[in-house]
Each structure stands twice: as structure tokens, then as C-alpha cells.
Amino acid sequence: MKRVLILGAGTAGTMMANHLQRKLDKKDWAITIVDQYEKHYYQPGFLFIPFEIYSEKDVIKKISDFIPKGVEYIKSPIELIEAEKNQVLLSSGWVLPYDLLIIATGCEIVPEEVDGVMDGWRKDIFDFYTLEGALALRDKFRDWPGGRLVVHISEIPIKCPVAPLEFAFLSDWFFAEKRKIRNKVELIYVTPLDSAFTKQKCSDVLGHLFPQKNIQLINNFSIPRVDAKNKKLISVDGKEVDYELLVTVPVNMGSPLIERSGLGDELNFVPTHMHTLQSKKHENIFVIGDASDLPASKAGSVAHFQAEILTENILNYIADKPLTAHFDGHANCFIESGYDKAFLIDFNYELEPVEGTFPLPGIGPFSLLKETKVNHLGKLAFKAIYWNMLLRGIPIPTVPPEMKTRGKKLDGLYQP
Template identity: 50%
Template sequence: MHVLILGAGTAGTMAAAGLRHHLDQGHRITVVDVDDRHVYQPGQLLLPFGTYRESQLVRSRRAVLPRGVDVVTGEVDSVDTAAAKVRLVDGSELSYDQLVIATGTTPRPDQTPGMLDGAGLARGVHEFYTLEGSIALREALARFQGGRLVVDIADNPIKCPVAPLEFTFLADAFLRARGLRDATELVYVTPLDGAFTKEVCSKRLGGMLGDRGISMEADFLLEHVDADAGRIVSYDEREVDFDLLVAVPVNMGADFVARAGLGDELNHVRVDPHTLQAVDHPNVWAVGDAANLPTSKAGSVAHFSMPVLVTNVSDAIAGRAPSASFDGHSNCFIESGDGKALLIDFNYEVEPLPGTYPLPRIGLPLLKESRLNHWGKLGFRYLYWYFLLPDRPLPISSRMSMLGKHAA
């Protein structure tokens, strides 16, 4: 049997490690990606503020993939589900028995008129969802001397939905440290009706914005950017002026997903939210940000869903029906500035609640700012490289537990 994994980012690397550990060597595993650069994506949020250097965020894909996995460097052009073949842009073809799509989701500034100016972002427009964008934003913040700094989410879903809030809080602290906060108006613009999708969490985070003197423009669905005039315009013709715009562009899955008829309107693979099996394609699976799961597009979702993927792909190889079920478990650290952070933990059915994680009175505080959570966020980079990617065991259940949580 041949398992073909498209994508060697967070989800693809974890899938390769988990399947390699679970399947005997008679089953071949191949991973395909466009280059040999694995980027620690959570670090891109912190790089503009000087927490990390580029060298701390990038490693070779081949170095972090497990032994016994074949690696192919190339760009996927098409997937022929009827013939069970993947064609690369260079014309080569790869056949498969089981296909795992882990190509993630990508910011697409080309989807918003005016966000691009030629080959790059328009004047005054920046983003931190790519390494290059994060580096450019670091330089822009170093030059910034005050004015109107706007953080705008074009549309949802996006990779790491709390990251724009984190950036806003971090920018507030950064500007205060430089003596520029009084000279700066910070505005948080979102297509949501509040700061976050979950009610309890949204109320808490919205209150934090207000406490810091950060304005929020809600229900703002971005129609176009007018960089020359320094403003963004919504579909209902509201305008928000900016001197520096930190944009979160529309996020979309890989174009080959659409060409194969596997995706939704944003090219995210349509899957059963519990088995991760593609709709109408029993030997195709999607994991991580590439899947249209009704939960956050976050690395924790890829991690917590990985045992389900490994079990169900193994079941399929053995001729059995999928036996494992994913509950939508996700947790996220939320940097709030000044060396503090919050932590939220939730799933498909349960919204973020206060308490402690992972056990009652033991561990990290939930929905509460603390220095412990901040150090947990920084320490996660070590766990990522040395435990999550290589599929080493951690004493934390992949299913969400109500232990330690209480009603808001």
C-alpha cells in the first residue's frame, strides 16, 4: 500500500510521523511539497516585535520528517481521484492507495481589489502570515512614528483566528514601550459581530480591547483597499482610514483542490468533521488547515486530530470502516502584551470556559491573563520541534476534557 501525503507543513509532517510509526515498513509513505523550508508559523506573529529571529523559525523539511518516508519536491498540479493519481507541475505522476491532503490554507491578497500593487502588497499594507511579510512588517514598525494603525481581517475562516487580536495587543504594548502609544490610534476591524466567534471568549477579548483604548469596527466585510487614499472600504460602503494597515487577507486552500472537485468555495477539502474522510472519496483524507472543519484553523487542531487520522487511514488500509472520531478539540495561547497571555480550550460542542488546563487547580489558567501562559506560548516552540512534529507522546489527551473547567 502507498500512502501519499500532499504538504509537509505542520499537519503533513505530523501525519507522516504518525503513520510511519503506526504502519509496518511494507507500506510506503511519500510526502510532496514545493521546497525544503519548514517554517514555525506561530513565530511569525512575534518576529515583528523582536522576540524571534528568522533563523529560529526555519528548518529543513527533510530534517524534521521521519526516516522511512520518501520526499518529493514539486508542486501539485492536479489530483485524479478516479485514477488515484497526482500529477505535478513538472509532468511527473504519483499513484496512491490512500491520499492525505495537508496543504494548509494560504493568504490570498489577490482576492481583494487594491491589496496588491504589482507583485507585492500595496503601499502601507502589511501582513504577518508569511515569513517574508513578517520581516517586512518588522521593518515597517521600526519606522512607524505614530498615526492610525489598523488591523483588518478581510474574511473568515483564517489561519489561527486569534492571531490578529494577538498582534493588536502586542502592538499596543510595543508602542507604549517606544513612547508612541499616545501618538497612535489603534483600530481592530473584523467581519464578526464581536472580537471572537465564541460568546464568552468574545466578551472577554472585546473588554480587553476597550481597556487598552483600542477601537473595534465590527461587521466590516472588506470590499477593497484604497492604498493611495489610505483607507479600506466595506461592502456596505463604510470607510476606515489608515497610515499603516496590517491586513489578514482572504485565506484559501490549494487551487488543485478546486480543480479536483474536492473543495468548498474557499478550496478547503470537504470532509466528515469526525472521521476526516473526504466527502464521496473514501480513500482521500484531509487534515489540518486544508480541511473544512468547523473549528479553528490552528496547529493544535492538527495535533489533536492526528490520532484520528492515523487510526482511520490504518482502518482503510485494512479494509475496515473508520473507527476513530474527532471532537474538534482546539486550544490556543493568546498573547496580550507585557509578557502575559491567555489560554483557551474548546471543541465542536463546548466553547472556551474559565478554569485551569489540563487538570483542576493544576496547570495553566484558562481565559485569564498570566505570565505562565506567556511562557507556555514561548515554550511551545520546543514542544513543536521535538515532540509534536516527530509524534512523540505527551501526557495530554487529544480529546477535550471538562476537568478543571467551570461555568463562566
């Protein structure tokens, strides 16, 4: 019997296990998934924890609850991918041969990549990209008296590129409505980009929120180090930004496993064909989610769309057919703006975020590039969709993996 081996039981790996268990011929193929952890985290929920909108119980479940029956789940750290031998070495010394490998090892924050960050880590420098960081920041926010709060991005790419924006907007709301000390909080947003977001149309729409919410935007700020003793961000050209409390998005990198195995680029992301999701180096290796070097957002919605495409291409590969399924870079993200409102953006490799309705043309119920309460409700509802549909590989009705243009505004005109 042949084996599909999936490395990583996060969002992408779990979805692929569910898709393939339904699609592969069980007489010919066995599926094994390997992960060193027992808990599955709803990572988009980490954003809400510092503001006490979500708690731990909202974002944690057992990995085993989502692995389908018939899929072998091995709980173990992974030591090495030996691609030339078609096998994976576990830390125990156990060797797992494979016929087809899916890399879904994700990415992780590496705060030590910026000099000085660890000197103030979890004291006056925090992250919200980990559960531990989000909980520590929640505790800090509860009795923080106010001061200069800097929200900072170290470099791109990062997981969920809209999350730092959301954090800044929610901070404005939280200190105004919950803590009642907004007049004592100076909010500053520091980014290496030349605008607020990676997509210019989105930046144009969101840009007015910064003066409206009294948030200072500092762009083109590339950071080699933090002076934690004097509480300063130092840019490559010598500019400084003072802070009293720093919420940073550290450098994001792929798993060290990828580096050990010689399969990644300088950030440990796996070079991947952008449309087929096949490794550029090994034809029987496929990559999904945050582990790839694709110019697509590292977000759960993207992994969801990729999973449907990758499943089709794996079936094509097994049948010795051309990999005709085409991932177009489709991303769909809600952007919390505070005060029970949110934006929604929809884009792909070729198209910037566009105006219109989603998912139904002319009906919605969600509005693209507009701030609405319905979009906020959609953001909150996504948690239930994630646990009950996305992880289980269940397609969302009316939301195909390819970006659709019907009912959306392109070149000044809404498409019929």
C-alpha cells in the same frame, strides 16, 4: 506494495508521516510525502517577528530534518490530483499512484481577492501571515513615526483566528514599551464578526481589553475593496475607515491545487467528514489541518489533535473496520495580550471556551480564560514543543486529542 501518499510537508503532513511510519506495517505499506519547498516554517512565530521577539532563525528549519527515516520525500510542485484514477501528477510529468491519499496542503493568503489591496502592498498595507510580510512589517515598525494603525480581518475562516487579536495587543505593548510612542499611535481593530472573536465567551472575556488598551473595535465590517490611494477601507454598506498603516489579514484560501483537481469548495477547502476526517467524495482520501472545510480552528494544535485521530482511522480503514476514532473539534490556543501575559482557551465543536485549569485538573499550570504570566511562558515554550514533539508525532503527556471537561467550569460548576 501499497502506498500512502501525503501531499504537503507542513505541520499536518509532517506529523502524519511520523505517526504512520511508526504504525504501518512496512512489509505492506510505503509512505511518500511531496512538497515543493525545502524549508519548514513555524508559522505561529511569524506573529512575534514584527515586534522583534523572534527572528528568522527561530521559525525556519529544513523539512528533511523532520521526515522520518523510511519515508520517501519528493521535492516537487504538484500539478493535479486525479482522484478517479488514484494518482497524483507532479509538475515534472511524473505520476504517483496511491492506494490511500492524505491531503495536507494547508491554506494561504490571497490578498488580491480584495480589490485595491495590492495597490498598497508592502508600502502601507502589510500582512504578518507570511515570513516575507512579517519581516517587511518589522522593518516598517522600526522607524514608523506613529499615526493611525488599523488591524483588519478580511473574512473568516483564517489561519490561527486569535492571531489578529494578539497582533493588536502586542502592538499596544510594543509602541508603549519598546518604541515609546504609544501616545502617537491610534490603534483600531476592524473585523467582519459581530464581536472580537469567533467564540462569544472568549469575546466577552477579551472585550474589556480594548478600552483598557485604548484600542477601538469596529465590528460587522465586511470589505469588498480598499482605496489604497486615499488610504481607506470601504465596507459593503459604504462605511469607511481611514488608515495610515494597514495590517490586514487577507482572504485565506486552500491550495490552487485543490481547485485544479475539482476537489474543493468555493474557497478551495476540501469537504471533509468532521469527525472521521475522511473526504466526503472519495473514501480513500483523508484530509487534515488547514486544507479541510471543517468548522474547527485552522491552527497547529488542531492539526496535532487531528493527527492522532486520523492515524487511528487510517489503520481502521486499512483493516476494513469502521472509522471509530472521533475528532471532536478540539482546539487549544494561547492568546498573547502583551506585557508578558497571555490567555489560554480550550474548546471544541460543542463547547465554548471554558474556565478552569490546563492540562491537569485543579493544578494547571495554565489557567483557562484568565490572563497570566504563566500562560505567556507557555506560549513561548510551545515553539520548543512544536519542533521537538509535535512535528515528530510525539504525544504530549496529559494532553489527549479529545477535549476533557474534568476541572473545567460548565454551566456554572467545576466538573469533578
